[in-house]
Amino acid sequence: MxxxxxxxxxxxxxxxxxxxxxxxxxxxxxxxxxxxxxxxxxxxxxxxxxxxxxxxxxxxxxxxxxxxxxxxxxxxxxxxxxxxxxxxxxxxxxxxxxxxxxxxxxxxxxAGSVDAARDVRAMEDELILADLGVVERRLERLERDLKKGNSAELRREQEILHRCREALEAGRPLRALELAGNDAKLLRGFQLLSAxxxxxxxxxxxxxxxxxxxxxxxxxxxxxxxxxxxxxxxxxxxxxxxxxxxxxxxxxxxxxxxxxxxxxxxxxxxxxxxxxGYISFFTVGEDECRAWSIPRDTQAVLAAGEIHSDISRGFIRAEVVRYEDLLARGTLAACRDHGELRLEGKEYVVLDGDVINFRHAT
Ligand SMILES: Nc1nc2c(ncn2[C@@H]2O[C@H](COP(=O)(O)OP(=O)(O)O)[C@@H](O)[C@H]2O)c(=O)[nH]1
Ligand SMILES: [Mg+2]
Incomplete structure (x- = not known):
């Protein structure tokens, strides 16, 4: 959610x-x-x-x-x-x-007057200042920890925090850093506001x-x-x-x-x-029709985990039909008859509007 x-x-x-x-x-x-x-x-x-x-x-x-x-x-x-x-x-x-x-x-x-651009900038500065405090405290603690024992992980964290501090001191929000992969994950872990x-x-x-x-x-x-x-x-x-x-x-x-x-x-x-960058996929049936939100470019096995971790763990395959096809045909069986029901594996990238039935081992 x-x-x-x-x-x-x-x-x-x-x-x-x-x-x-x-x-x-x-x-x-x-x-x-x-x-x-x-x-x-x-x-x-x-x-x-x-x-x-x-x-x-x-x-x-x-x-x-x-x-x-x-x-x-x-x-x-x-x-x-x-x-x-x-x-x-x-x-x-x-x-x-x-x-x-x-x-x-x-x-x-x-502030005595209505000025949207001023307020937007002022809030941005507040976010930046609050984050700077967090980053500096975290850096101090890291330096103490690094004296006790060096680790590649702590070094990497320090490097990223230095980049954060540099941006923040220049008045730039952390969302502008556009970090990728593990670095982005690390940054998310800090829960910084301007990121x-x-x-x-x-x-x-x-x-x-x-x-x-x-x-x-x-x-x-x-x-x-x-x-x-x-x-x-x-x-x-x-x-x-x-x-x-x-x-x-x-x-x-x-x-x-x-x-x-x-x-x-x-x-x-x-x-x-x-x-x-969120998209929706759907699960349908007589019991329940449901919309699920996932980030764009999520693989089927992770999308399954949105429903339940067991479905992700026991993932066998995803039966996928396009929402438009399902509406046009009226039933999943009719979609299957017309070759519109695809079988996809764990790495399939789920698209906005996919209707999915996950097959999984229990
Ligand atoms: N005229 C006008 N008044 C609004 C508008 N939005 C909110 N207000 C009024 O502004 C006051 C503060 O709104 P509120 O939502 O409590 O602001 P908050 O302090 O940011 O939570 C209330 O009296 C609202 O009725 C709007 O679009 N037009
Ligand atoms: Mg309020």
Whole structure:
């Protein structure tokens, strides 16, 4: 499951967005945490809807995304340094920075004016500064450990941390390092904030909704967007919260009036998937139709592990059919008759829209 942490300055609309993406569809799961609210939302997926119509299963299980919102009004604890102490943020796959672009004078901006580019840069600097503290502490400990005993592993870690420090001191986020393989894994282990993919959620003024497609330009963020693992998506949290209270027919009429084709939830989730390079595969049957999320380029044996570690361990083969073929033929048997059901091995790279039946030894 994809996990996203909502960050941003006080009164930027984090909690509004959290409500929009969670409670509008499903009550947030009680997190039992004092420092953050955690909620789960279902990933809207028309393909799953259509397969559910085909199989009429007892259960329909969409993929889910978990969102974390920092607790507390005003957000005294929204500083990036504080985020490092809060597990759902440290462990997040991506950070969603809610950027205030709405003007509303009745909601004071902590900096006294609305300036999206300034806030984006300021948050980036906070993330960088928080990470620099972590990297320096880790380097000090490493140096002590290396005095006690030299190891290739510790040396490699030190080398990477030096590269991190160099980038951070130059004001560059760690997502710009674009490390690969084991180095990337090592970096992930440090749970550094500026290494996480970043989605800017541009919280527009109601009056600017028609200009949503130009939000990045209006905010003066074009050059920021050229950074690695960085995306932006425009929303208007206040209006979309209002739309979420309407019944389906009124909601779509209202959205059409505003020129909105997709809900804020749909857009935020789609942008998050895109940012992280996630794709979906499906399992189908009379019992259950289900969507699963995996990173792009995942091999079948690892995709199987997403369902259950036993299926991965006992992997024999994957029976794969394209979602489009299944819909066109109506049944898996018909797909098999037309040679559209493929048998794939462990190393098969799963594609977005694959419908898979894993054969495994028990
Ligand atoms: N006008 C307007 N007000 C908004 C918008 N989004 C949030 N607000 C208001 O701004 C205030 C702070 O929002 P909140 O979501 O609590 O911000 P947080 O401090 O980042 O969690 C609330 O009064 C919201 O109703 C928006 O898009 N337009
Ligand atoms: Mg809040």
């Amino acid at each position: 994809l996990r996203a942490g909502l960050i941003g300055f006080p009164s930027s609309g984090k909690t509004s967005l959290f409500q929009l993406v969670t409670s509008a569809r499903e009550a947030p799961r009680a997190s039992g945490r004092a420092d953050a609210n955690v909620g789960v939302s279902r990933v809207p997926d028309e393909r799953l809807d259509r397969m559910t119509a085909l199989f009429n299963p007892r259960k329909r299980v969409p993929a889910t995304v978990e969102f974390a919102d920092i607790a507390g009004v005003g957000g005294a604890r929204t500083g990036a340094q504080a985020l490092l102490d809060v597990a759902p943020f440290r462990n997040a796959d991506a950070l969603l920075h809610v950027v205030r672009m709405f003007r509303d004078p009745s909601v004071p901006h902590p 996480k993919p970043l989605l800017l959620v541009l919280n527009l003024d109601e009056a600017d909704l028609a200009k949503a497609n130009d939000a990045v330009g209006i905010a003066g963020l074009e050059s920021f967007m050229s950074g690695a693992a960085t995306r932006a998506v425009p929303i208007c949290a206040k209006i979309e919260l209002e739309i979420a209270q309407l019944d389906a027919a009124d909601a779509s009429a209202f959205m059409a009036d505003l020129g909105l084709r997709e809900s804020g939830l749909d857009r935020v989730i789609r942008a998050s998937y895109d940012l992280l």
